[in-house]
Amino acid sequence: MSRIFSLDHRVIGLQYLFTAMAMAIVGGLLALLIRIQIAWPDHDYSWIAVVLPAGFDSGIMKPEFYAALFTMHGTIMIFFVLSAALIGGFGNYLIPLQVGARDMAFPRLNALSYWIYALSSVVILASFYVPSGPAASGWTAYPPLSALKAAIPGSNLGQDLWLVAMALFIVSFTLGGLNFLATILAMRRPGLSMLDLPLFSWSMLFVAILGLLAFPSLTAAAIMLLFDRHAGTSFFLPAGVVLSGDLIPGGGGSPILWQHLFWFLGHPEVYILMLPSLGITSDMFTVFTGRRVFGYKSMVVAMALISGMSFLVWGHHMFVSGMSPFLGSAFAVTTTLIAVPSGIKVFNWIASLWNRPLRLTTPMLWALGIFSLFVTGGLSGIWLGQTQVDIQLHDTAFVVAHFHIIMAGAALFGVFAGVHYWFPLFFGRMMSERLGIAHFLATFVFYYATFFPMHMAGLEGQIRRVYDPYQYEYLKPLAAMNGFITWAAIALAVSQLLFFWNFFTSLRGGSPAGVNPWSAASLEWTESESEGSPEPGPLSAAVER
Amino acid sequence: MRTVALASPSRSQAEVSALRVAVVAALSATMMLFASLASALLVRRAFEDWRPAAAAWPWILLGFGLAASAGMEIAGRSLGSLRVAGFAILGLSSGLYLAGALFVLGSLVSGPYGLSRPHDAFIALLLGVHVLHAILGTAFAARVLRAASGGSSETDFALARLVTHFLTALLVFILALLFLPR
Numbered sequence: 001m002s003r004i005f006s007l008d009h010r011v012i013g014l015q016y017l018f019t020a021m022a023m024a025i026v027g028g029l030l031a032l033l034i035r036i037q038i039a040w041p042d043h044d045y046s047w048i049a050v051v052l053p054a055g056f057d058s059g060i061m062k063p064e065f066y067a068a069l070f071t072m073h074g075t076i077m078i079f080f081v082l083s084a085a086l087i088g089g090f091g092n093y094l095i096p097l098q099v100g101a102r103d104m105a106f107p108r109l110n111a112l113s114y115w116i117y118a119l120s121s122v123v124i125l126a127s128f129y130v131p132s133g134p135a136a137s138g139w140t141a142y143p144p145l146s147a148l149k150a151a152i153p154g155s156n157l158g159q160d161l162w163l164v165a166m167a168l169f170i171v172s173f174t175l176g177g178l179n180f181l182a183t184i185l186a187m188r189r190p191g192l193s194m195l196d197l198p199l200f201s202w203s204m205l206f207v208a209i210l211g212l213l214a215f216p217s218l219t220a221a222a223i224m225l226l227f228d229r230h231a232g233t234s235f236f237l238p239a240g241v242v243l244s245g246d247l248i249p250g251g252g253g254s255p256i257l258w259q260h261l262f263w264f265l266g267h268p269e270v271y272i273l274m275l276p277s278l279g280i281t282s283d284m285f286t287v288f289t290g291r292r293v294f295g296y297k298s299m300v301v302a303m304a305l306i307s308g309m310s311f312l313v314w315g316h317h318m319f320v321s322g323m324s325p326f327l328g329s330a331f332a333v334t335t336t337l338i339a340v341p342s343g344i345k346v347f348n349w350i351a352s353l354w355n356r357p358l359r360l361t362t363p364m365l366w367a368l369g370i371f372s373l374f375v376t377g378g379l380s381g382i383w384l385g386q387t388q389v390d391i392q393l394h395d396t397a398f399v400v401a402h403f404h405i406i407m408a409g410a411a412l413f414g415v416f417a418g419v420h421y422w423f424p425l426f427f428g429r430m431m432s433e434r435l436g437i438a439h440f441l442a443t444f445v446f447y448y449a450t451f452f453p454m455h456m457a458g459l460e461g462q463i464r465r466v467y468d469p470y471q472y473e474y475l476k477p478l479a480a481m482n483g484f485i486t487w488a489a490i491a492l493a494v495s496q497l498l499f500f501w502n503f504f505t506s507l508r509g510g511s512p513a514g515v516n517p518w519s520a521a522s523l524e525w526t527e528s529e530s531e532g533s534p535e536p537g538p539l540s541a542a543v544e545r
Numbered sequence: 546m547r548t549v550a551l552a553s554p555s556r557s558q559a560e561v562s563a564l565r566v567a568v569v570a571a572l573s574a575t576m577m578l579f580a581s582l583a584s585a586l587l588v589r590r591a592f593e594d595w596r597p598a599a600a601a602w603p604w605i606l607l608g609f610g611l612a613a614s615a616g617m618e619i620a621g622r623s624l625g626s627l628r629v630a631g632f633a634i635l636g637l638s639s640g641l642y643l644a645g646a647l648f649v650l651g652s653l654v655s656g657p658y659g660l661s662r663p664h665d666a667f668i669a670l671l672l673g674v675h676v677l678h679a680i681l682g683t684a685f686a687a688r689v690l691r692a693a694s695g696g697s698s699e700t701d702f703a704l705a706r707l708v709t710h711f712l713t714a715l716l717v718f719i720l721a722l723l724f725l726p727r
Contacts, residue, residue, distance in 0.1 A: 105563035174574055178567045186562035212570055216578035224585065224670065232659045233666035235585065250661050252594045257585055264581070 005115075007107035012114045013093025014426065017419075020085035023121055027076035032493055034069050035450075037061050039479075039486035041468040054133055066467035067136035068154050072124070074139030075162065078269065079169050080121055082411040086276040087173075087211075088117060090418050091180060091204045093426065097524035098201045100189025105182035113175040120168035127161035135162035138465065140262055143236035143255045147228045150243060160229065163222050170215045170222075180208040189523075195300075198286075198522045199293065202300050203279030206307040207272050214268035214311070221261035228253070256321055263314035270407050271310045275303060277370050277414025278345060284367035284417060285352045287520045288359040294351035298344055305341035309334060319390045328387045335385030342378055346371075361518070362436030366417030369444050370410050377406025380455065395465070398458025404451045416440070416499065423503075424517045425524060429510030435502040442495035449488035453481055561700045568685075568704050572711050575678055579715055582674065583722055586667050597664045603720045606645050610716040612638035617686075617709040621702055632690075635709070639683050642716075646676045664723070671719040678715070682708045 003011065033048065042060070049056035055065030092110065096103050104110045127134040136154025137146035145151050146159050184197075184205050194202075224235040232250070236258045239251035282293045293299060315323060315331035349371055358364065380402040383389045393399060416439075423431045457478055462469055469475040469482070516525040589595065613635050620631030653660060653669050660666045686705040 101559075105560070106567065174571075177574075178570050181570050182563035182566040185566050187559050208570075212574040213577050216574050217581040220578055220581035220585065223674065224582075227660065227666065227670060231654070231666075231669070232661050233670075234661070234663070235589065235666065235670075252592060252663065254588060254592075257588050260588075261581055261585065 005111065007103070007111050009092050009096050009104045009107065009110060010426075012110055013089050013091070015114050016084050016088030016092060016117065017090075019118055019121060020081050020089060020415075023076055023080040023084070026125065027073055027081050028493055028496070030069050030073040030076070032489060033061075034066070034073060035486040035489040037066055037069075037467060038469060039482045041470065061467065063467045064136055064152050064154060065133065067138075067152070067465070068134045068158070070465055071135050071138050071141075071154070071162075072128075075135075075166075076124065077408065078139060078273065079166070080117075080124065082273050082408070082415065083173070083269075084117060085415045086273065086411060086418070087204070087207055088114065088176060089415075090200070090276065090280075090422070091176070091207075094422065094524055095180060095183050095201060095204055096187070097425075097527065098198055098522055099184055099187060100192050100523050100527070101183055101187035104179045105187050106179050109175050110179050113172045113179065116168050116172035116175070120165045120172060123161055123168060124165035127158045127165075130157045130161065132156035132158055134158040140266070141225070141258075142262075143225065143228070143258050144238070144241055147225060147236050147255075148241070148243060148248065149229060160226075163226055167219065167222055170219050173211050173215055177208040177211045180204050181212070184208075192523075195297065198279070199282040199296070199299055199303075200276065200279035202303060203275040206303050207275050210268045210272050210275075210307050210310065214265045214272075217261050218265040221258055221265075224261075225258070256318070259318050259321055260314070263317045264311070266317060267314045268307075268310040270403075271306055273407055273411040274374075274414075275306070277410045277417070278303070278374070280414050280417050280421070281349070281367040281370045281374075282345075282352075283522070284363050284421065285349060287421075287518050288361060288364040288367075289352055289356040290359075291352070291356060293348065295344070295348040299348055302341035302344040302348075306338060309338050309341070313338065313385075316385055316390065319387050320394045325387070332385055332387050336382065339378070339382055342374075346375060346378075361420075362431070362433055362440060363417045363421035363518070365437060365440045365444075366413050366420065369440065370413045370417065372444075373405050373409040373413060373447075376452075377402055377409065381406055393458055395463055396458035397454040397462040397464055400464050401451045401454035401458060404454075409447055409451070413443075416443070419503070421518065422524075423506065423510075424513030427507055427510070428513055429506055429508075430513050430517060431502050431506040431510055435498055439495060439498040439502065442498065443492065446488050446492035446495055450485055450492050453485050453488075457481055457485075564704065565700065568707065572708070575711075575715075578674065579671075579719065582671055583718070586671070586722060589663055589667065592663070595663055597724065599724070602645065602649055603724050606642055606649070607716060607720055609638045609642035609645060610713045613642065614710050614713040617706050621706050639679070643676060643679060643683075646672055646679075650676070668723055671723065675712075675715060675719060679712050682712045 006012065036043075036045070044059035045056060045061060046059035049059055052065075055062055055068070092104065092114075095101075124134075132153040134154060135141070135146070135158045136152055137143075137159065141159070141162065145155060147155075149156050149159070184201060188194075188197075224233070227233040228235050228237055234250045234253040236255050237248065237251045237253045238255060241248040241251060282299055286293045312334040313331060315327060316335045319328050319331075380398070384393060384399065384402055420431055420436055423429070460475075460478055462475055462478055462482075466472075470479060518525070520526075590597075616631045616634030616636075616638060618631070620628045620635060623631065650669055650673055653665050656665075658665065660669050686708050689701040689705050
């Protein structure tokens, strides 16, 4: 029991990581169901209905169940998998080691943060088992769908559980963020300056600041939505809403207000997911090129600029909400300006790789994969940041492609890079390089095969969040492309078995790692080395600081 | 899993510094929460059905809030019996504020219109969230003051003062937002 309720930051970090892995399996299976439905909506899925009978009618998926699938997939993957693994997992384990502290500044608060996260995971999963089913208003929970309990089955108890789970998650994140800030700023070893820190620690600092300043906006919105649902207020409910022929009393509120509050968190959340991956990429380039990443200070400045500017761009998610075109133009400008610090990172990475001997280990391959996704997704982001283009592409598969590449993909690849890189530190053993490289190649190919064609589908007008696209005549020609995407997604899912096999067999059967197997120079490795391990790594002479 | 033994900076100094960072960060997050709620109010009160009602209770609650801050200052700036008096004022006015605010919230909820009127809804929202933070803030202040009484830590005292004054400033802000004419 003392192990389970440990205050040790390393145990808590691993607890986050394993919980996030379990949640990833759930979120990934939901994604597969979504893709299968889009590709072959008329098929009889009685074999799936055996497991999820409430979601099917005579083997055919119900539209409201499809809405629940994409809602829960988005929510689970964004908050409960990627945020939890990158920040809760790696952050907790590594920050004290990288800053030379014994533990987090507030170990009890740290443990509390994990257990609240675990509770929020249970609550969000429990919503699958309530009679009316889980929330179905999208991960964005737009009212009035989310505000009216009788709108669709998922708007009932499932939506309440969604709100409670999010509130718990925010409390957990806030406690973690306080701890990260206090540890990085106040608990550093004497003599260790901020500019000596790995860029991963810097990314955690910015992520903590972003979370502490952005999540309160969603907290406020969630409280107001709970009031609307249960206390008779109408913050978000407009007047004149008619549901099943009945006029909803009250009203007078603004559903657009929810969008503003939500996206004030929502866009910084994109960077909350991406910054750790960008930090990991930079650190991988340092270790596996044998030279500190090019432009270290400018990388820090770029992360600071990206973090600050992420608070100025939320309106680009709302170009079609009827906002003033002048305001839309302002948001288009701020959105485009984020390309500047992003470009700094990209060009610094190119300079870091240029004419250097690269050690193409598994973590390095994942880092290169992040680089690729960041550029690909960033370019489509510049398109979508322009009002003229976004109005055409809003809510199409193009947007799905964009954010799965830039946000989900870069963050997911960051998790894989981090797990492969720090596995020896976590468990004292190496993961198999052969399996790791095979996993990377399969994931890289099938990830692009899944999401790149969605750009084309979106340009052809395929709208998202529709359970049967082929009810529209003009989308019928896209059936073959959607079939291809779904097969690629299935292959992508199957590829992940390589990772799980590699991970769990390496826990016991991996070759002993030695102290510093990657010849890294950051404190989490070198402290172990200085303890006089029997197998000191060939550290650091090769790494120019 | 490896054990990494590390030499740390002076524990007490680092801890004090960490606590200060955490408190400032927590207050920043709280400020963002109220900024979000306030921005929602600013949007909502531009609508035609916004009908603010005058009342006396905001000034009474404000009085309790200001008295709590004054009590904190007296306790912080003096010693002996005056310090005890300061703590007594702080405790009494904090208790009266919480009781008064809860009474107002109960009256609104059980009133004839419930929370269906937008102005009442925002009163319940802002005051309710403030009460929640006041409870947490009071618990934090009590804890650090108890620690301070043993070791006489000026930093702990300063943090308790910061939290108390912050909560009072928030109360002034939300009452002004709700009741001062546009």
